[in-house]
């Protein structure tokens with residue numbers, strides 16, 4: 026896989042902090058491609074980059090905030106979503122984007138994820154899901170498939186994982202999609218749609234972590250994961266996210282699962298505020 | 306008006322337009338008042354899913370340009386320590402109110418305590434300095450909340466209001482003057498154009514001007530050790546430079562920050578050193594001691610952190626002893642002891658919590674101190 030961030034790429038270069046390159050990610054890591062899809066989606070969605078607030082938590086994906094030339098916040102582990110909630114509510118003209126990993130958003134930050142979805146806060150959450158904690162050396166995570174090897178499940182994972190699209194949609198998200206980083210065009214389109222969509226949008230980005238998770242699960246080379254995604258991805262827009270469970274090396278259901286209209290938190294708040302102001 | 310409500314009103318007078326909180330006794334009335342008042346003044350009040358999220362949302366709102374606050378009590382205060390540290394590291398103005406109850410753990414949820422005073426100083430990990438104020442009445446919490454916002458905007462640091470259940474729940478008359486704009490401090494904004502802005506390049510007072518999100522500055526902030534650009538730098542030197550500045554911007558400006566009041570200390574050789582609700586009991590005890598002919602006085606600590614070291618040192622030259630009543634088993638007394646050295650004794654009058662001291666207990670300690 027080419028390194029999409031370090032390669033000359035004129036459309037996204039302007040959104041990167043060139044003075045911080047090279048980045049820290051391993052070669053073949055899935056985070057870089059996800060970032061370039063996001064950066065291209067900014068122009069595609071015609072969003073004013075001055076109005077984007079990008080918030081990350083902690084972990085390999087948490088470092089995204091440090092490489093994008095936008096107002097960007099590298100916060101605490103798990104708390105990117107509530108931090109972004111504060112930003113967005115205090116300044117509704119901002120486009121709040123949370124870019125973080127599965128451990129950050131779903132384990133330590135899981136409570137915030139479901140509540141932000143329930144409230145339908147207007148923000149886009151891009152979750153790079155590589156089935157483990159890469160930065161700390163490959164421990165089991167809330168998305169590790171059953172039987173996966175990790176440094177803390179040396180005999181195989183015995184905890185069932187979360188199905189993220191199902192979790193997000195059951196919690197109330199207005200837009201839910203999943204793509205792998207093999208599906209760059211589809212991912213870029215999904216991020217574009219998500220950023221335009223009012224309300225809470227969630228994108229589960231299945232991404233390789235070749236030197237850590239991949240090495241422990243018989244996919245040590247970047248191309249191994251790509252082959253896996255190519256062979257096993259089933260694209261079904263509108264599929265019931267309940268069916269989006271992921272098993273070890275099993276099929277990956279991808280597509281746009283949820284795209285609904287629901288009043289956002291801001292809509293409800295404005296409604297109440299106008300009632301209050303009518304009284305005062 | 307009760308203290309919780311007076312605190313909310315003080316916040317609104319100070320220009321606070323964002324509140325995020327989580328229900329907890331005895332601070333819930335504060336959130337309730339904010340939920341009623343903020344929509345009236347064009348602000349936003351949100352009840353978050355927990356205190357971790359509340360503190361995170363407050364930081365986010367501050368970075369979007371609003372003055373922001375949260376309020377809690379012991380168990381929630383513990384959870385807020387995580388993002389309090391981020392607030393210190395990102396240099397985020399905001400106010401955190403702790404209506405203290407008696408701990409540890411769930412303790413006495415509806416009853417008073419002062420057991421979080423050292424947690425206020427050291428509760429989040431790493432080396433830092435913080436500002437903490439201790440109100441003694443509803444009027445005082447109104448006034449100190451305005452001061453707290455001013456200090457937080459000026460020094461770009463979270464400011465803690467360390468009240469307690471009695472101050473929070475007691476009802477007294479509160480006068481709420483309209484605060485003139487000139488009496489409200491607003492964070493310094495960058496004077497340079499985007500592209501030239503260095504988010505952590507300090508001015509002479511060691512405080513850097515602050516850009517907010519959405520204005521085209523494209524700044525980066527991180528909880529990692531960072532340089533003036535805000536970029537992570539993992540070196541001993543960068544860490545030394547950053548931590549020294551974060552600490553020194555408070556330490557070197559302490560004369561501007563530290564406030565205290567004194568009653569009858571001019572000739573006193575026994576000085577009661579108290580804070581929060583205990584000040585009001587101590588006043589009675591000092592009066593009773595004076596009636597007995599004991600030269601007693603009272604030092605009221607308004608600013609708890611940074612600590613009024615210099616004043617205690619000076620007073621230790623004249624006083625024989627400090628009497629320190631606390632609704633805990635000894636916290637601030639350790640600071641008094643440190644500053645008094647071997648020049649004056651520091652005598653703790655502990656009370657484990659649930660109620661305030663009786664003036665008699667403090668009086669007895671004053672008598673004992675004369676021996």
Ligand code: SF4
Pocket residue numbers: 049050051053054055056085086155159160233234235236237238
């Ligand atoms: S450890 Fe894994 S997730 Fe982290 S940078 Fe390397 S490949 Fe990417």
